[in-house]
Amino acid sequence: MPVAKEKLLDLYRTMVRIRRFEERVSEEFAAGNIPGSVHVYIGEEAVATGAIAHLRKDDYIMSTHRGHGHLVAKGGKMNLMMAELFAKQTGYCLGKGGSMHIADLDIGMLGAAGIVGSGIPIATGAGLSARIRGTDQVTICFFGDGASNIGRFHEGINMASIWKLPVIFLCENNLWAVSVPTSTSLAIQDIADRGVAYGIPGVVVDGQDVMAVYEAVGEAVTRAKKGEGPTLVEAKTYRYRGHFEGDAGTYRPREEIEKWLARDPINIFREQLTKTQMLTEKQVAEIDKEALEEVAKAVQFAKESPFPKPEETLDNVYA
């Protein structure tokens, strides 16, 4: 199905916004302005962008420890994100959560899961909730190759499948669980093959190609909305930086990194769009400039914001 030009430009813009945000996060971390650990999404932008493009504001996503990209794509506010990373009172979580724990229920972001794999059954629950409340909301659950070896992958997907819940399980297979490669942690090539065990489709998609992700997830969303149940989508992708900022990632072979750098998702999409005259050089520059300005404003907001008062530690334990 042809995709409207404006939608294509939106996809491109979202990918660039994520990239510029993450580059700045990396810089600010190095400068000592972000006190806690951060895991950036550089290299994986096509996955969040292509998948979340199908969702309405009231649809749900369950994110991961590498979650900034998901949140930007779902409509998260960069200034609140950056302020949270800076541990400021004005941040998404009042400075209590940090990079790994941002939620925004107003836009259906159910939270980043700091414990790998923990989001899978929670996403099943969001799907169950939509079913019981009688809405047509869908949930996309992001997780990585590492999470696919956690017991909750099995429990959560099985439960969603037997009840035919409207959940898309989107595995961002970036080939490495911190320093352990999938070649030593999986006995199969494709995690998507595990869909067979739950009686659901398992689809492998090129995670560097935003349109491929868009198409695959589009089919999964349609299936979910028709009441036919979940789909397991595996996007093959790569994180361009270490597991966390400060991790040099020396355990990864140089040739492998270069091979994936040559398939930069933003470059791939820009070439596709410029080749078909959907995007001009001028627009490329404009989109980039706007993204940089948005990120700069977010950093300024974060820097100018106050820290929480020490005694705020005691708030928000109970509702």
Add this chain to the structure above:
Amino acid sequence: MREINLREALGEAIAEEMERDPAVFIIGEDVGKMGGLMGEIGGLYDKYGAEKVRDTPLSEAAILGAAIGAAITGLRPIARMRFCDFMGIAWDEVLNQMTKMRYMFGGKIKVPLTMDALSGAGRRSAAQHSQSLEGMFMCIPGLKIVLPSNARDAKGLLKTAIRDDNPVLFLEHKRLMWGGPKSEVPDGEYTVPFGQAEIKREGSDVTVVATAYMVHRALDAAEKLQQEKDISLEIVDPRTIVPFDKETVLNSVKKTGRLVVFTEECATGSFAGQVAAIVADEGFDYLDAPIKRVNAPDTPVPYGIILEDFWMPDENQLIKAINEITS
């Protein structure tokens, strides 16, 4: 007033809350046609169907995970965990998810989730089906914990739990669920608030803080001591250990000058230890004798009658401790 037991109270509370609020639903193993291990929620499956009385696969992590997902998106799940011992299979959901979300997301999320589970020994069920783990759960900020000792409290407290906007663990003692004593319950609607201890027997010589089934053993001991030695026990039942009504306990100790904490837990890391610490810290001047704890030994729960009866704290141990601080 009607008289019912704790098992019936539990069923009535859940049925009434499902009737009152369409957001309430049940998820767990054997909750459907079986109606719970003792048929305690029998009839609800026929009334509400599989949609809202959800039998699950044997997937404790997914039961609690799904309950969390439902709770944060507008529903009020009751996750039935069968035995509290089984909650180890879903430990991360308790430890890192439901109890952390509100805090780490800056107070912008509510997790109205009730978990109920059987607790306690005395059913010859051995080490994996008999534990009292409230001390371990108590260490997790963000969780509320209910330990009812009779049907009236259980019904009112469970209704409060289901209406609460936080994760609540409701622990029902097996000796109270299987043919336990009956108590009078009001006919109409009522709830029992959290964080309000109840004095189950007034007395003047020794304060005994007891929970769940141990409340009944403490009451038996009180009767015996009154008749045989004219010692008067005041039995305080906290009913919820989080939040804990320390005022009622401190006021009682102020009156009696003596405290025994009588719970069915391994002593190390127990709720009993916490009560003793609070009273030592904030009520030291009231005390005329050392605080005593009467708990279970630090061993797994054994199987057979002789060993398990030795393991469970009983009236004789309580009386012995009281004699030590009153003679």
